[in-house]
Structures are given as structure tokens and as C-alpha cells.
Amino acid sequence: xxxxxxxxxxxxxxxxxxxxxxxxxxxxxxxxxxxxxxxxxxxxxxxxxxxxxxxxxxxxxxxxxxxxxxxxxxxxxxxxxxxxxxxxxxxxxxxxxxxxxxxxxxxxxxxxxxxxxxxxxxxxxxxxxxxxxxxxxxxxxxxxxxxxxxxxxxxxxxxxxxxxxxxxxxxxxxxxxxxxxxxxxxxxxxxxxxxxxxxxxxxxxxxxxxxxxxxxxxxxxxxxxxxxxxxxxxxxxxxxxxxxxxxx
Numbered sequence: 001x002x003x004x005x006x007x008x009x010x011x012x013x014x015x016x017x018x019x020x021x022x023x024x025x026x027x028x029x030x031x032x033x034x035x036x037x038x039x040x041x042x043x044x045x046x047x048x049x050x051x052x053x054x055x056x057x058x059x060x061x062x063x064x065x066x067x068x069x070x071x072x073x074x075x076x077x078x079x080x081x082x083x084x085x086x087x088x089x090x091x092x093x094x095x096x097x098x099x100x101x102x103x104x105x106x107x108x109x110x111x112x113x114x115x116x117x118x119x120x121x122x123x124x125x126x127x128x129x130x131x132x133x134x135x136x137x138x139x140x141x142x143x144x145x146x147x148x149x150x151x152x153x154x155x156x157x158x159x160x161x162x163x164x165x166x167x168x169x170x171x172x173x174x175x176x177x178x179x180x181x182x183x184x185x186x187x188x189x190x191x192x193x194x195x196x197x198x199x200x201x202x203x204x205x206x207x208x209x210x211x212x213x214x215x216x217x218x219x220x221x222x223x224x225x226x227x228x229x230x231x232x233x234x235x236x237x238x239x240x241x242x243x244x245x246x247x248x
């Protein structure tokens with residue numbers, strides 16, 4: 001991250017040559033979108049099957065940007081299949097924000113760094129350490145927290161979740177023993193690819209965003225252990241989504 005070692009105090013206040021408002025305006029001129037307005041809350045997951053219990057043939061599919069997106073009702077948008085990693089989720093968040101979405105909940109899966117963490121259990125992420133390049137374009141800090149306390153508390157109580165600290169990385173195949181030990185010493189029990197991007201974006205724009213992670217595979221000695229039960233992992237993601245839809 002040599003760029004961010006340069007003392008450039010103005011970077012986080014500079015405007016980008018390519019602004020999201022100009023990009024969205026250009027797409028509107030080309031009639032790329034099939035809607036006029038979007039709901040104010042977006043629930044985001046990596047895979048469409050997380051929402052399969054909630055989708056029906058007459059639900060409107062939102063078109064105009066990458067992924068599988070459905071208007072659940074006037075208040076909630078369901079988003080998935082946009083890619084993986086912080087850069088992919090932040091590109092989605094940028095466009096959704098510009099199109100009127102004001103609050104976000106990300107439901108993802110994570111590797112477990114601590115043997116005391118059980119698989120197929122959901123946790124709300126209160127803090128995340130970043131080793132993702134994308135997050136540093138929005139926030140210079142390695143340690144990131146959620147932005148809005150009221151939104152965080154609401155999701156925590158609605159879904160009855162325990163807090164955990166996570167680590168986000170761009171390179172899952174470089175989760176070496178020394179890296180894992182470092183972040184375990186920092187208090188991290190889970191590792192994913194998206195949370196740092198979500199919280200950096202949230203801090204930059206002062207937008208309420210919450211990340212929920214479900215333990216999937218295990219990265220503890222003596223070696224990596226694959227997810228034990230994919231059906232239970234999917235069921236837990238669906239349970240969380242169902243709880244969210246009841247109250248948001």
C-alpha cells in the first residue's frame with residue numbers, strides 16, 4: 001500500500017474524475033434502469049439462493065447493474081450475485097446509494113479463526129481489520145467500525161446476534177499462519193472478503209451499514225477444514241434474512 005504511505009492529507013477530500021453521480025446519470029440517459037425509485041433498505045448476500053424462500057415469479061427483478069436484484073416490497077431490496085470481495089460489494093453500494101438506498105445489511109460467510117466459534121452460527125460484526133486494497137480508498141484506518149449505533153443495535157436485537165471482530169482480506173489463498181496469528185492477536189475470530197469494504201464505505205459516506213457473518217470453513221491447526229454442512233450454512237443465512245424481513 002505504498003500510495004497510502006505518501007503524506008497526502010487531501011486525498012480523502014478530493015473529488016474523483018469519474019463520479020458515481022455522473023456514471024448513474026449517463027446510465028439513466030441510456031435507459032439502462034427499469035425502475036424510477038428503489039427501496040431505502042438493501043439486504044445483500046453473495047448468492048441468490050439465500051433469498052430463494054422469499055422470491056416469487058411475480059416479484060420485480062431490478063435491471064441496470066450487475067447481479068440479481070429484486071424489489072421485495074416498497075421498503076426492501078434484495079441483492080446478490082454481484083461478485084465477491086470488497087471491490088465488488090463497494091461498486092454495488094456506490095450505485096445503490098446514488099439510486100436512493102439509504103441503509104444496508106450484508107449477510108455473508110466467513111472462515112473461523114478460533115476453535116471456540118461454532119460453524120453455521122451468525123455473528124454481527126462490530127469491528128473489522130482490513131487488509132483489502134479497496135477499503136483504503138475510503139478510509140485510511142486498518143481497524144474499522146460500524147457507522148450508525150442505532151442501526152447496529154436494531155439489527156443486533158432483531159436477529160439476536162453476538163458481536164465479533166473480523167478480518168477482511170483480498171487474498172484468501174494467502175491466509176498464512178503468520179497472518180492468521182497476527183489477526184487473532186488483534187481479537188479477530190472470523191475472516192471474510194467484504195466487511196472491511198462495507199464499513200469503510202459506510203464511514204466515508206456516513207451511511208448506516210451492518211455486516212453479519214456466518215462461520216463456514218475453519219482455519220485452525222493442523223489444517224484447513226471445509227464447511228461441514230452446506231445445507232445448514234444456507235439455512236442459517238435464510239433464517240437471518242427471514243428475521244430481517246419481519247422487522248425492517
